[in-house]
Structure formats: C-alpha cells, structure tokens
Amino acid sequence: MTPEPESFERHCSSTQSWGCCTPSDGWPSQSFLGRLNSDLLSEILQLGTHCRFAADQPILHQGEQSNHIVLLHTGLAKVTSSLKNGYQSILAIRGHGDVVGEMAAVDNSPRSATVTACEAISACIVEKAELHPFLLRHPEVAFTLTETVAQRLRWSNRRRVELAGLKVKVRLARMLSELARSHGHHGPYGVRIRISLSQPELAALIGARVHSVHKALRELSTDGLVDTGYRYITVRDTRRLRTAAGLPGDALPGPKN
Structure with a gap:
C-alpha cells in the first residue's frame, strides 16, 4: 500500500532528487536487483518514488486494489496473509534487492498478501504505468521478473510438500x-x-x-x-x-x- 498522503510527503521523494540507497556490498546475487547488469540496474533505479518505511510499518496491504511494485533497496520485510477468522500465516521473508507486489502489477488483481517492514527499509515505489514501458524497452528485465515469480512459485510448491510430509x-x-x-x-x-x-x-x-x-x-x-x-x-x-x-x-x- 502506498503510504497515506501525510506519510508519503514526509518519507518519500523523487528518486532523481533523493537517489538510491545502494548497499555497500551490493545486492544478493539471487535477488531481483542482483540479477540485473549494471546498465539495467542504473536505469531501473531511476524509476518511481523513493520511500522509507519504519519497522512494523505496512508496505502493501492484503486486499487493496493497487498495481505498483516495490523495490527493496535495504532492510527486511515479511509477507503475511490473513483469514477472516483472524488466523495469520507468514508466507515469506523478503530482503534487500527483492521486489514485492509484482503479481498485482501483472494481473491487476487485489493484493493477495500484506508486506510489513521488519526493520527500517529504504525502497522505491514504481507504478505500473511507469514499469510496463520500461519492461517493453528491456525484455530481459521482464524475463528476470518472470523468473523471480517462477522461483517463488517453485519454493511455495516445495513448502506445501514439506508441510504435509516432514x-x-x-x-x-x-x-x-x-x-x-x-x-x-x-x-x-x-x-x-x-x-x-x-x-x-x-x-x-x-x-x-x-x-x-x-x-x-x-x-x-x-x-x-x-x-x-x-x-x-x-x-x-x-x-x-x-x-x-x-x-x-x-x-x-x-x-x-
């Protein structure tokens, strides 16, 4: 979820004026940003709006109708899903270099999970209207995003088997x-x-x-x-x-x- 207007103005600004907060040792090689070459990385980091989220602050909300992605520059976040009876399950942990919110950016469906900052996070919100032209110009990035989704689906399938059999x-x-x-x-x-x-x-x-x-x-x-x-x-x-x-x-x- 994009922060409320007051918080958005206080914690977010144009990436062109603020710039990207890049880890000193780079991003993990298996993360979305870590898989991009230097030229593509430089260009994608110029997209969107740079924001900071405090620990325990929601980044995306389950059920909301939005289609932006969030690129995590630093910090860790947890992905959770809740049922109407109040039961909550942690689906995954995402860290610096990861992308969250990619499914809604693809199919325009309501958010399937909530993403919450585990610690202070520096991130970039990229709206679908800005993301899609970029992916059309750079199909290799679109392939990397698809690969990320496929790997997460594979991990989810393996986890279901483990829950049943281990x-x-x-x-x-x-x-x-x-x-x-x-x-x-x-x-x-x-x-x-x-x-x-x-x-x-x-x-x-x-x-x-x-x-x-x-x-x-x-x-x-x-x-x-x-x-x-x-x-x-x-x-x-x-x-x-x-x-x-x-x-x-x-x-x-x-x-x-």
Missing part, C-alpha cells in the same frame, strides 16, 4: 538453514539470523503449532545447533543443521553483513 523439527531446521544463508550475519559464535521473529511467527512460517516449535527449538539448542534468545536465533553449526534438515551438508555462504 516433521516439525525437520521443517524448522530447513527454514532456519534457509534464513541463515539468505539473512545471516557471520559472527564469532555462528551465524545470527538478522530477522526478529517470535516463536508464534516461526510457527506460522512453517505451518506448526507454537508448542511444537518451542520443543523443536529446545532440541536443536540441546544438540548444539542453535542458540536462542528473545526474538533472535544464532546458528552455531550450519553443516549439522542442514543434516538435521535432511539437506546436503555443504551450504552456500550467507551474507557477511
């Missing part, structure tokens, strides 16, 4: 391995996941009950695989955690910052 401890180990690789900070005691998630949020992310997640976390901690505290998790042994998750032992290195 035990909670294995599902949790897989999710923590993935978060450590994509959003981890390497320190002296292991890889600290840079996302503040409560146990209810972790439970929603892997489709489990809170008490089951609490038990699985305690077992992983007893096994020396993770350290836990209030809304933080440090992975002490990435190789053994991946083994517990039923994944190949050699993990790709995560972010260093």
Whole structure:
C-alpha cells in the first residue's frame, strides 16, 4: 500500500532528487536487483518514488486494489496473509534487492498478501504505468521478473510438500538453514539470523503449532545447533543443521553483513 498522503510527503521523494540507497556490498546475487547488469540496474533505479518505511510499518496491504511494485533497496520485510477468522500465516521473508507486489502489477488483481517492514527499509515505489514501458524497452528485465515469480512459485510448491510430509523439527531446521544463508550475519559464535521473529511467527512460517516449535527449538539448542534468545536465533553449526534438515551438508555462504 502506498503510504497515506501525510506519510508519503514526509518519507518519500523523487528518486532523481533523493537517489538510491545502494548497499555497500551490493545486492544478493539471487535477488531481483542482483540479477540485473549494471546498465539495467542504473536505469531501473531511476524509476518511481523513493520511500522509507519504519519497522512494523505496512508496505502493501492484503486486499487493496493497487498495481505498483516495490523495490527493496535495504532492510527486511515479511509477507503475511490473513483469514477472516483472524488466523495469520507468514508466507515469506523478503530482503534487500527483492521486489514485492509484482503479481498485482501483472494481473491487476487485489493484493493477495500484506508486506510489513521488519526493520527500517529504504525502497522505491514504481507504478505500473511507469514499469510496463520500461519492461517493453528491456525484455530481459521482464524475463528476470518472470523468473523471480517462477522461483517463488517453485519454493511455495516445495513448502506445501514439506508441510504435509516432514516433521516439525525437520521443517524448522530447513527454514532456519534457509534464513541463515539468505539473512545471516557471520559472527564469532555462528551465524545470527538478522530477522526478529517470535516463536508464534516461526510457527506460522512453517505451518506448526507454537508448542511444537518451542520443543523443536529446545532440541536443536540441546544438540548444539542453535542458540536462542528473545526474538533472535544464532546458528552455531550450519553443516549439522542442514543434516538435521535432511539437506546436503555443504551450504552456500550467507551474507557477511
């Protein structure tokens, strides 16, 4: 959701006058922005309106009728979906270099999920009227966007299979391995996941009950695989955690910052 007019004026301005907030180490190579070459990246970063979102501030709202995309320059956001009975599920975590809101920009349907900032975020809102001419001029960017959607669909399909066929401890180990690789900070005691998630949020992310997640976390901690505290998790042994998750032992290195 585009911020309300007062907030929009306070936190947003033209990208031409403000400029892009680019991470010092660039964007992850598997993110949408990280896949673009320097020329295309330079051009797409000139589109839209640059905004800042505070922690816990909604970026997009489920059900709203809008068709802009949001390019995340810095920070982390969570994607959630809610039912009428109040049940909420965390669908994914998005980080710097990612695009959110792309489905509505393609099919003009109401937003299927809410996107909320987990921390302070610098981003760019690109309206469909500006995005489509750019994609027509640069079909390779349109292909990269399509590839991003396909990979997210593949991940969603795999997650549904895991929810049906794997035990909670294995599902949790897989999710923590993935978060450590994509959003981890390497320190002296292991890889600290840079996302503040409560146990209810972790439970929603892997489709489990809170008490089951609490038990699985305690077992992983007893096994020396993770350290836990209030809304933080440090992975002490990435190789053994991946083994517990039923994944190949050699993990790709995560972010260093």
